[in-house]
Amino acid sequence: MPREFLNTERIAYLTMEVALRPDIPTYSGGLGVLAGDTVRSAADLELPLVTVSLASRKGYFRQRLDANGRQQEEADPWEPSERARPLQARVVVPIEGRDVWVGGWLYVLEGGLGGRQPVILLDTDLGENSADDCELTHYLYGGDAAYRLKQEIVLGIGGARMLHALGFRVRQYHMNEGHAALLCLELMNRYAYPNDDLRPGETPYDIPRVRDLCNFTTHTPVEAGHDKFPYDLVDRVLGDFIDRQTLRRLAGEDQLNMTRLALNSSDYVNGVARRHAETSQHLFPGYHVRYVTNGVHPQTWTHVAFAGLYDRSLPGWSHEPELLVRADCCLSDEAVWQAHQAARRDLVALVRDRTGIGLDPEAFTLGFARRMTAYKRPELLFSDIARLKAIAGNHPLQIVMAGKAHPRDEEGKRAIEAIHAHMHELAGVIQTAYIPNYDMAVAATLVAGVDVWLNTPLPPWEASGTSGMKAAFNGVPHLSVLDGWWSEGRIEGVTGWAIGNGDADGDDATHLYEKLDQVVLPLFYQDRAGWLRLMKNVIAKNASYFNSHRMMRRYASDAYIR
Numbered sequence: 001m002p003r004e005f006l007n008t009e010r011i012a013y014l015t016m017e018v019a020l021r022p023d024i025p026t027y028s029g030g031l032g033v034l035a036g037d038t039v040r041s042a043a044d045l046e047l048p049l050v051t052v053s054l055a056s057r058k059g060y061f062r063q064r065l066d067a068n069g070r071q072q073e074e075a076d077p078w079e080p081s082e083r084a085r086p087l088q089a090r091v092v093v094p095i096e097g098r099d100v101w102v103g104g105w106l107y108v109l110e111g112g113l114g115g116r117q118p119v120i121l122l123d124t125d126l127g128e129n130s131a132d133d134c135e136l137t138h139y140l141y142g143g144d145a146a147y148r149l150k151q152e153i154v155l156g157i158g159g160a161r162m163l164h165a166l167g168f169r170v171r172q173y174h175m176n177e178g179h180a181a182l183l184c185l186e187l188m189n190r191y192a193y194p195n196d197d198l199r200p201g202e203t204p205y206d207i208p209r210v211r212d213l214c215n216f217t218t219h220t221p222v223e224a225g226h227d228k229f230p231y232d233l234v235d236r237v238l239g240d241f242i243d244r245q246t247l248r249r250l251a252g253e254d255q256l257n258m259t260r261l262a263l264n265s266s267d268y269v270n271g272v273a274r275r276h277a278e279t280s281q282h283l284f285p286g287y288h289v290r291y292v293t294n295g296v297h298p299q300t301w302t303h304v305a306f307a308g309l310y311d312r313s314l315p316g317w318s319h320e321p322e323l324l325v326r327a328d329c330c331l332s333d334e335a336v337w338q339a340h341q342a343a344r345r346d347l348v349a350l351v352r353d354r355t356g357i358g359l360d361p362e363a364f365t366l367g368f369a370r371r372m373t374a375y376k377r378p379e380l381l382f383s384d385i386a387r388l389k390a391i392a393g394n395h396p397l398q399i400v401m402a403g404k405a406h407p408r409d410e411e412g413k414r415a416i417e418a419i420h421a422h423m424h425e426l427a428g429v430i431q432t433a434y435i436p437n438y439d440m441a442v443a444a445t446l447v448a449g450v451d452v453w454l455n456t457p458l459p460p461w462e463a464s465g466t467s468g469m470k471a472a473f474n475g476v477p478h479l480s481v482l483d484g485w486w487s488e489g490r491i492e493g494v495t496g497w498a499i500g501n502g503d504a505d506g507d508d509a510t511h512l513y514e515k516l517d518q519v520v521l522p523l524f525y526q527d528r529a530g531w532l533r534l535m536k537n538v539i540a541k542n543a544s545y546f547n548s549h550r551m552m553r554r555y556a557s558d559a560y561i562r
C-alpha cells in the first residue's frame with residue numbers, strides 16, 4: 001500500500017456498490033453513483049477516506065431491449081488487473097465453518113483537482129478458494145439470500161480485516177446502507193472484554209466503543225431495500241461468530257435485520273434528505289435519525305460547455321460550488337443558451353447513435369431516466385395518451401427515457417414494455433426515444449441535453465433522488481413530485497415546478513399535464529428571456545447547494561469529527 005494512504009488516519013467508507021467510472025460496472029444505480037460522488041468529492045476536498053467495496057468482476061448487467069421493450073440481461077464483466085493493482089494482503093472470513101480467503105485490488109481515484117483516493121475492491125476469486133467461493137464477489141446483487149449474506153460477510157467482516165491487514169489507521173467507519181453492517185460484529189469482537197471480567201448476563205462486547213466508531217446512512221424507506229436474513233440461515237453461514245443473545249438484541253428478535261444492526265451499532269445515523277429522515281424517524285422510533293441531504297459531484301455532472309463557462313465566469317466553482325450562487329447575475333443569457341445547445345447536440349448524437357432516432361434539436365425535450373421500479377411510477381407520464389397528444393398539439397414536445405429494471409423486478413420490466421407500447425401509440429405526434437443500458441455516461445448526456453428533467457415517484461418512497469441535481473449543474477429545471485430532495489430544492493417557478501402537493505393520494509397525472517400545458521411549455525416557447533432566467537436560477541440556487549462537496553463537508557463536521 002503506498003505510504004501516502006497510510007500516513008494519516010482515515011474514514012473507512014464501506015459500500016456494496018461504487019460508480020468509479022463508466023467502464024467499471026461495479027454499480028447498479030443511485031446508491032453506487034452517490035458512493036462514487038462521495039469518493040470524488042473526498043478527492044477534491046482532500047478528505048482522508050478509504051473506500052471498501054466488492055470487485056464485482058461480472059458487473060451488474062448490460063441491458064438489451066427488443067422492439068417491444070422486453071429487457072434481456074447480459075453479463076457485463078471487467079478485468080480488475082487492467083485498472084487496479086493487486087493488494088499485497090489477504091485475510092480470511094468465516095463462512096459455513098470454513099475459511100474463505102479474501103484478496104483484492106487497489107484502485108486509485110484521481111480527482112480533477114489533483115486529490116487521490118484509495119479504493120479497496122475485495123475479491124474472493126483466488127486459487128485458495130473453492131469454485132463456489134470464488135464467485136462470491138462476482139455478481140452485484142446477484143444470487144439468493146445465502147449468496148447475499150456471504151457477500152455481506154466479505155464486505156463487512158472481510159473489509160474491516162483487510163483495512164487492518166493493509167495497515168490503515170481507521171478514525172471512523174461509515175456504512176453506506178445496511179449491506180456493510182456485519183462490520184459492527186467484527187468490531188464487537190475486536191473490542192470485547194476479557195471473559196473473566198464479566199458478570200453473569202453481561203455482554204462481553206464494548207458496544208459504546210463500537211457505536212462511537214460507527215456512522216450509518218440509510219438510503220431508502222422501502223422495506224424490500226432493507227436486507228433481512230432468517231436466523232437459521234445466519235446460524236448456518238455465520239456460525240457462532242458472535243453470541244446469539246447479543247446478535248438478537250442488536251439485529252432483531254425474529255431475523256437478522258441489517259438496518260437494525262447498523263442503527264443499534266452507530267452513534268451517528270442519517271437519512272439522505274430532510275423528508276427521508278422524517279419518514280425514517282417514523283419507521284425507526286427510538287433512534288435519532290438526522291439528515292444530510294445528498295449532492296452530486298460538480299465536475300462529473302457538468303457538461304464541458306457549462307464547465308468552461310463557469311471556469312471563465314466563476315473560477316474556483318469546482319472546489320467551492322457555493323460560488324455558483326452568483327450564476328443568476330454573472331452569466332449572460334447568450335452564453336447559457338449556447339452551452340445548452342452544445343449539450344443538446346451531444347444528446348441528439350447519442351440518441352441517434354443508440355436508437356437510430358433523429359430528435360428535433362429545437363423542440364422542447366422532456367427527460368426521464370432512472371431505475372425502472374414500481375414506486376418511481378415511470379408510466380405516470382403516459383396515464384392519458386389522448387391528453388398528452390393534445391398537449392403536444394399545442395406546443396411541440398419530445399421525450400427521451402432510459403432505465404434498467406432489476407433482473408428479478410418483474411413489475412419494473414413490465415413498465416419498460418408498457419412504455420414502449422405507449423411510445424408506439426404516440427408515433428407521429430410525439431417523438432420518443434428509449435436509450436438502452438442506462439449508465440453514468442448516458443445519464444450525464446441526458447441530464448444536460450434535455451430542457452426539463454421529470455420525476456414522478458410515489459411519496460414518500462423517494463429517499464432523495466439525485467439525477468435532478470445533476471440536471472441543475474447544467475441549468476436544466478426539474479418538474480417533480482414533492483418528495484426526496486425536491487421538497488427542499490423546489491422554489492415554484494424559480495428552480496422548477498412541483499407536481500401535486502407531495503401527498504400519496506393526489507391526482508399527480510392531472511397535475512403533471514396541467515403544469516406542462518399551462519406553465520412549462522408556454523414559458524419555453526413564448527418567453528425565452530424568462531426561460532433563461534429560470535436556467536440561471538437553477539444553477540444559482542440548486543447546483544450551489546445540492547452538490548457532494550457540501551454533503552462531504554457536512555459529513556466531516558457532523559459525523560466524522562464528533
Ligand SMILES: *Cc1c(COP(=O)(O)O)cnc(C)c1O
Pocket residue numbers: 028029030031033369370371438439440443444464465466467468470
Ligand atoms: C444518478 C443516477 C441514478 C440515480 O438517479 P435517481 O434520480 O436518484 O433515480 C441512477 N442510475 C444512474 C446511472 C445514475 O447516473
